[in-house]
Amino acid sequence: MTNSELIKQLFLSFNNKDNEAFIQTAREYIEREKRKKHTIVAKELEKALYQSACVSNNAKRFKQSLPIPRDTEKGFPLLEIQHFEQDFDSLILSSYTKDQLERIVREFKDADILATYNLSYKKKILLCGDPGTGKTFSAQIISSMLNIPLVYIRFDAIISSYLGETAGNLRKVFDFIENDTWIVLFDEFDIIGKNRDDAYEHGEIKRVVNNFLQMLDNFKGDSILFAATNHQNMLDSAIWRRFDAVIDYVLPDEEARKKLFERFLRPIKRDKKINLSKAAITSQGLSPADIKMVTEEAMKSVIIDARNILEMGDLETAIEQFIRREKIKKNGQRDE
Ligand SMILES: Nc1ncnc2c1ncn2[C@@H]1O[C@H](COP(=O)(O)OP(=O)(O)OP(=O)(O)O)[C@@H](O)[C@H]1O
Numbered sequence: 214m215t216n217s218e219l220i221k222q223l224f225l226s227f228n229n230k231d232n233e234a235f236i237q238t239a240r241e242y243i244e245r246e247k248r249k250k251h252t253i254v255a256k257e258l259e260k261a262l263y264q265s266a267c268v269s270n271n272a273k274r275f276k277q278s279l280p281i282p283r284d285t286e287k288g289f290p291l292l293e294i295q296h297f298e299q300d301f302d303s304l305i306l307s308s309y310t311k312d313q314l315e316r317i318v319r320e321f322k323d324a325d326i327l328a329t330y331n332l333s334y335k336k337k338i339l340l341c342g343d344p345g346t347g348k349t350f351s352a353q354i355i356s357s358m359l360n361i362p363l364v365y366i367r368f369d370a371i372i373s374s375y376l377g378e379t380a381g382n383l384r385k386v387f388d389f390i391e392n393d394t395w396i397v398l399f400d401e402f403d404i405i406g407k408n409r410d411d412a413y414e415h416g417e418i419k420r421v422v423n424n425f426l427q428m429l430d431n432f433k434g435d436s437i438l439f440a441a442t443n444h445q446n447m448l449d450s451a452i453w454r455r456f457d458a459v460i461d462y463v464l465p466d467e468e469a470r471k472k473l474f475e476r477f478l479r480p481i482k483r484d485k486k487i488n489l490s491k492a493a494i495t496s497q498g499l500s501p502a503d504i505k506m507v508t509e510e511a512m513k514s515v516i517i518d519a520r521n522i523l524e525m526g527d528l529e530t531a532i533e534q535f536i537r538r539e540k541i542k543k544n545g546q547r548d549e
């Protein structure tokens with residue numbers, strides 16, 4: 214098929230409102246651009262296509278909007294609906310991890326085609342790894358890419374101090390998310406691993422975990438469910454089995470740290486002599502969130518001094534300060 218025939222087909226499928234044919238033809242066109250090594254064009258087209266694919270997904274939304282579930286005793290909301298506009302490029306991860314995330318998006322977009330083969334997109338995903346490495350951020354980015362709001366659930370809000378309330382709270386949350394299509398994040402899922410020493414809490418939390426797992430097993434909705442933790446070693450094997458995918462987040466290597474510095478320092482004018490490779494070396498062991506904090510400190514120094522340009526010294530001081538702070542934190546932990 215020539216390119217013009219392909220475009221004609223695209224128009225026809227639009228006219229026939231044949232969404233599947235439209236997407237398949239558009240994909241074929243993108244693939245051709247990729248084969249021609251027109252990567253930027255291909256990327257732009259992919260972006261545009263994903264957005265239009267989301268329009269149809271959005272049409273399925275809001276079957277009937279339910280009120281936000283609240284804790285019966287205290288009345289506080291059990292979840293929060295959040296909207297994000299972040300692009301995939303702002304996430305700096307190993308290509309392996311990024312591919313895993315992209316795969317989730319692509320499977321979701323091809324849900325209809327997969328269903329004809331009796332296959333389903335990944336719905337339950339465990340995000341684990343070091344603090345500040347981008348677990349929460351990834352869920353926000355997927356929500357932006359799919360143009361579907363994020364339902365943010367802090368696990369500790371679910372755990373009510375009232376015995377028996379917790380199961381009810383969980384039920385309410387699942388009823389809410391099953392009623393529509395959302396990107397759901399059960400954040401700080403590590404509450405499950407905490408308080409192991411306290412026999413009462415332990416028993417109670419175990420019950421909550423079992424409850425949660427049952428609901429996860431029986432989950433029938435169209436949403437994508439993420440659970441994030443940085444205490445994956447505390448989760449037992451029963452939990453792992455429930456997830457369609459497990460994505461592991463690690464601290465950035467030197468190259469990734471350099472990219473993070475570049476990314477976070479974008480808002481400010483930099484001295485030509487600034488050496489981000491060196492900053493990447495001295496910031497070994499820092500997470501992306503740490504590097505963000507360091508760059509913000511450095512930029513603030515420039516601003517409050519009413520200077521216009523960020524210099525290497527600003528960055529070095531901020532890194533040193535951060536490392537000193539970490540040392541104090543470590544010593545504090547030792548003294549506890
Ligand atoms: N891989 C990354 N690429 C770019 N920015 C990142 C990355 N990871 C973290 N950040 C930045 O740091 C902030 C905090 O990260 P995030 O909340 O996603 O960490 P987390 O893995 O959820 O940590 P925790 O386990 O403590 O909850 C993000 O909002 C983002 O600005």
Ligand SMILES: [Mg+2]
Pocket residue numbers: 348349350400401441
């Ligand atoms: Mg987090």
